[in-house]
Amino acid sequence: MLENIKKEFSTRTLVLIPIAIAINIAIGQLVYVLKLPIYLDSIGTVLVGALVGPWAGAVTGGLTNLLWGVVPPPLQNAFLPPFFYVAAVIGLMAGYFGKRGAFEKESPRWLSVIIGALFFFTLTFFITAFLNLKTDETGYTTYPTPGELFSSYLVVFIVAILAGAAIGYFLLQNGGYAGLAGLATGVVAAIISAPTAAVVFGGVTGGGTDLLVAAFRASGGNIWASVLAQGSVSDPFDKMLSFMVVLFILRALPTRFKAR
Amino acid sequence: MNSLSIYVARESGLHTLNPITKFVLTLCVLFCGFTLPGIWTSYLILTFVIVPLAMWGKVTKRMIQLVIKISWPFILSVFIIQTLFWGQGTALFEIGPLAPKIEGGVFAFHSSGRILFIMADFILFSLTTRPDTLMISLKQGGLPSGLAYIIVTTLQLVPQFVLKANTILDAQRSRGLETQGNIIIRARALLPLVLPLVIGSLLEVEERAIAIEARAFNSKRVETSLLDIPDTQNQRYARIGLVLFTILLIAGRYIWLS
Amino acid sequence: MAIVNLHNVTYTYPLTKTPALQNINMQVDEGEFVAVIGPNGAGKSTLCYTLAGFVPHFFKGELTGSVEVAGQESSKSNLHEWVLNVGLAFQNPFNQISGAKYTVVEEIAFGLENTGVPRDEMKQRVTDAMKLTGISDLGDRSPYSLSGGQQQRVALTSILVMQPKVLVLDEPTSQMDPIGTREVFGVIRTMAEKGMTVVLVEHKVEWIANFADRVIALHEGQILLDGTPGDVLTSDLLAEKGFGISRYTSVARKAKESKLWKKDKLPVTLDEAVEGFDLTPHPSPRGRGK
Numbered sequence: 001m002l003e004n005i006k007k008e009f010s011t012r013t014l015v016l017i018p019i020a021i022a023i024n025i026a027i028g029q030l031v032y033v034l035k036l037p038i039y040l041d042s043i044g045t046v047l048v049g050a051l052v053g054p055w056a057g058a059v060t061g062g063l064t065n066l067l068w069g070v071v072p073p074p075l076q077n078a079f080l081p082p083f084f085y086v087a088a089v090i091g092l093m094a095g096y097f098g099k100r101g102a103f104e105k106e107s108p109r110w111l112s113v114i115i116g117a118l119f120f121f122t123l124t125f126f127i128t129a130f131l132n133l134k135t136d137e138t139g140y141t142t143y144p145t146p147g148e149l150f151s152s153y154l155v156v157f158i159v160a161i162l163a164g165a166a167i168g169y170f171l172l173q174n175g176g177y178a179g180l181a182g183l184a185t186g187v188v189a190a191i192i193s194a195p196t197a198a199v200v201f202g203g204v205t206g207g208g209t210d211l212l213v214a215a216f217r218a219s220g221g222n223i224w225a226s227v228l229a230q231g232s233v234s235d236p237f238d239k240m241l242s243f244m245v246v247l248f249i250l251r252a253l254p255t256r257f258k259a260r
Numbered sequence: 261m262n263s264l265s266i267y268v269a270r271e272s273g274l275h276t277l278n279p280i281t282k283f284v285l286t287l288c289v290l291f292c293g294f295t296l297p298g299i300w301t302s303y304l305i306l307t308f309v310i311v312p313l314a315m316w317g318k319v320t321k322r323m324i325q326l327v328i329k330i331s332w333p334f335i336l337s338v339f340i341i342q343t344l345f346w347g348q349g350t351a352l353f354e355i356g357p358l359a360p361k362i363e364g365g366v367f368a369f370h371s372s373g374r375i376l377f378i379m380a381d382f383i384l385f386s387l388t389t390r391p392d393t394l395m396i397s398l399k400q401g402g403l404p405s406g407l408a409y410i411i412v413t414t415l416q417l418v419p420q421f422v423l424k425a426n427t428i429l430d431a432q433r434s435r436g437l438e439t440q441g442n443i444i445i446r447a448r449a450l451l452p453l454v455l456p457l458v459i460g461s462l463l464e465v466e467e468r469a470i471a472i473e474a475r476a477f478n479s480k481r482v483e484t485s486l487l488d489i490p491d492t493q494n495q496r497y498a499r500i501g502l503v504l505f506t507i508l509l510i511a512g513r514y515i516w517l518s
Numbered sequence: 519m520a521i522v523n524l525h526n527v528t529y530t531y532p533l534t535k536t537p538a539l540q541n542i543n544m545q546v547d548e549g550e551f552v553a554v555i556g557p558n559g560a561g562k563s564t565l566c567y568t569l570a571g572f573v574p575h576f577f578k579g580e581l582t583g584s585v586e587v588a589g590q591e592s593s594k595s596n597l598h599e600w601v602l603n604v605g606l607a608f609q610n611p612f613n614q615i616s617g618a619k620y621t622v623v624e625e626i627a628f629g630l631e632n633t634g635v636p637r638d639e640m641k642q643r644v645t646d647a648m649k650l651t652g653i654s655d656l657g658d659r660s661p662y663s664l665s666g667g668q669q670q671r672v673a674l675t676s677i678l679v680m681q682p683k684v685l686v687l688d689e690p691t692s693q694m695d696p697i698g699t700r701e702v703f704g705v706i707r708t709m710a711e712k713g714m715t716v717v718l719v720e721h722k723v724e725w726i727a728n729f730a731d732r733v734i735a736l737h738e739g740q741i742l743l744d745g746t747p748g749d750v751l752t753s754d755l756l757a758e759k760g761f762g763i764s765r766y767t768s769v770a771r772k773a774k775e776s777k778l779w780k781k782d783k784l785p786v787t788l789d790e791a792v793e794g795f796d797l798t799p800h801p802s803p804r805g806r807g808k
Contacts, residue, residue: 009406011469011472011473011477011478012465012466012469014406014409014410014469015465015468015469015472016462016465017410017414018410018413018414018417018617019417019421019461019462019464019465021410021414021417021418022414022417022418022420022421022422022461023421023457023458023461025418025421025422026418026421026422026425026457027425027450027454027457029422030425030450030453031450040450043454043458047458047462059410063410063411063414067411067414067415067418069382070382070385070386070391070415071414071415071418071419072266072386072419074329074330075418075419075422076330078330078375078378078379078382079334079375245451245454248455249455249458249459249462252455252459253459253462390620391620392618392619392620392624408618409618412617412618412619413616413617413618416617416618416620416662417617420662464610464613467608467610467613467614468613468614468617469576470567470572470576470606470608471608471613471614471615471616471673472616473572473576473597473598473601474570474601474605474606474607474629474677475601475616475628475629475632475676475677475680476598476601476602476629476632476633476680477632478597478598479598479602479632479633479634480598481632481633481634482634483631483632483634484630484631484634484635484636484637484640485631485637486623486624486627486630486631486637486640486641486644487624488637
């Protein structure tokens with residue numbers, strides 16, 4: 001196993017990793033400044049995972065977050081180092097899915113459609129659930145039942161499913177496997193990052209995602225729930241998007257490049 | 261100012277310390293600050309530990325400037341969000357639907373303190389230590405040279421890269437790319453930026469790998485260093501002392517709590 | 519004494535069908551200055567990589583034939599020892615900066631650090647090398663703050679400081695402006711005059727004609743011509759294939775057709791052209807001169 005790990009770190013990999021970290025930081029910073037409610041700070045990580053393997057991906061992710069705290073301003077962002085383990089896991093999963101062919105095999109279109117529809121359905125479910133949290137006088141928080149949600153928001157759910165299906169069809173196309181891998185990675189990322197976000201910074205980072213946290217707080221969620229909710233919205237979509245971008249990049253590269 | 265690192269060369273005691281000593285110091289301050297309870301801890305550490313160190317390193321003004329410049333968006337954001345959206349609590353006042361809560365304000369004060377002292381801690385370190393000297397010292401202590409290479413190269417490459425990204429941004433703008441406006445417009449601006457940037461850089465990888473191979477990067481011989489990074493026995497003792505102190509502090513805090 | 523000996527070398531990159539080099543037979547004596555010319559895709563870079571050991575050790579692929587450089591044989595060596603004897607520099611100066619060093623002095627010393635040279639010797643060698651290439655005043659600068667020409671000279675110095683026996687240069691001036699080109703050619707000329715064995719891939723034929731001992735013309739992976747600049751660069755074969763021809767040669771060739779070029783041999787350099795066309799100014803018959 002140690003041999004496999006060492007094999008990943010050829011000279012090419014050692015040269016690739018700083019470039020991938022720079023890609024992470026450059027794009028991530030751009031998104032932060034544009035105040036979009038996503039991160040897109042893992043494209044380099046996923047790229048290394050896909051091109052080289054899980055361990056190189058993990059190192060890329062982990063180091064990105066750690067070094068982001070010490071690069072010269074205005075790029076410096078001190079909120080990210082505590083999440084280094086999340087970024088490492090993202091690289092690990094990207095490498096794992098890469099080895100299983102997520103970035104090479106073409107998926108059937110119907111899979112992409114289902115993924116899109118499923119994702120938007122879940123998203124809508126979450127959002128409407130939080131918007132309808134009721135806290136009674138004794139401080140008890142009650143969750144609405146699925147039945148209540150569907151009956152009140154039926155049209156919204158239908159629109160969401162259709163929109164998701166369309167996005168799956170047109171955007172994901174035959175990259176369904178990559179999209180699925182991204183989705184799975186995003187879900188894991190959301191879960192493992194929530195504790196740190198809530199404990200260390202009270203859920204606030206100064207970026208566009210804060211707006212979502214605010215929205216969830218306003219609707220009654222406590223810090224933990226709001227952070228988890230924000231993560232659940234931003235992370236899966238963000239990672240799915242990142243995996244798709246990497247898929248398109250890989251397809252645009254000359255074949256000679258991938259012989260490594 | 262050299263945009264590649266925020267290091268400023270000064271004739272100061274702090275500057276002459278071995279980089280590992282400063283690194284250990286930075287981390288110990290960080291951990292102590294995090295473990296000690298109370299909303300005032302961060303501010304106390306800032307005033308009574310970090311600022312005196314900065315004065316010793318003759319970089320106080322610069323440090324404060326940088327810390328404020330980087331932290332203010334977060335502090336603003338945290339105060340607004342936490343006071344206005346705190347949920348149950350005592351309201352300071354009420355203007356229509358807005359009712360900022362004191363508990364939120366207190367929480368924001370605590371979070372802000374944390375961010376300020378963390379930033380100051382690391383900025384002080386960066387101001388007084390050149391990154392490659394730290395890497396050389398760590399390599400002498402056993403850090404794999406591949407890892408050291410990655411870290412230093414990243415620190416130099418990232419600002420270069422962002423410059424390149426800005427050039428591409430300007431080029432695309434001059435071809436009519438819209439970057440201001442609503443969220444859809446901003447989001448659509450991303451792909452024509454991301455793709456050329458990423459692909460261009462990936463194609464460089466091979467040549468750069470060849471270039472460092474040509475400099476015997478993979479030589480099996482024992483490495484030497486052009487720069488001489490001095491270390492003293494006193495500093496070694498100090499480092500061990502700092503680590504022990506931090507561990508005792510953390511242990512003590514948890515024992516005292518339970 | 520041949521310091522470079524390529525015998526029947528054929529090389530194919532991985533995942534490709536056509537060999538990049540076919541049946542290359544090439545010898546270079548110690549101290550010779552050999553220029554390599556050829557159109558794009560002729561295999562010039564591959565030849566450089568082969569001489570420098572990167573083919574096949576870095577690129578993998580299939581190599582047949584024997585490659586001997588500076589006493590090492592390709593199949594019996596590994597890359598990290600080979601590079602100590604053969605230095606390689608190429609087009610893009612930015613890509614040759616390691617990124618691991620904050621000042622030019624340290625950047626140049628990088629190769630020496632990797633090979634375990636003792637500190638005092640390192641400092642001396644770096645100072646000497648920088649004087650040789652004329653960059654002694656750039657020592658404290660960041661490599662990233664330099665111009666293209668300066669960066670390329672730093673790259674060359676970083677290789678020269680390792681004291682290779684053979685210097686391989688793949689179009690080192692292609693991305694330079696005229697000043698940078700002049701600076702780089704200056705360094706190459708200095709090294710050649712000091713007796714360094716140089717293999718230079720270049721397009722600027724007029725410069726080659728003045729300084730190279732030999733010219734090798736590469737075409738579609740094979741050696742087309744191998745001889746003195748005078749012979750190779752005026753050959754009709756080159757004119758046929760359409761590369762490697764200096765302005766003076768083409769002008770004189772046309773002039774020869776119209777019987778305006780009286781000599782047998784076509785010129786390659788400006789001086790030869792001036793001489794052949796009898797363009798040296800004579801005092802006017804009506805005597806304005808002194």
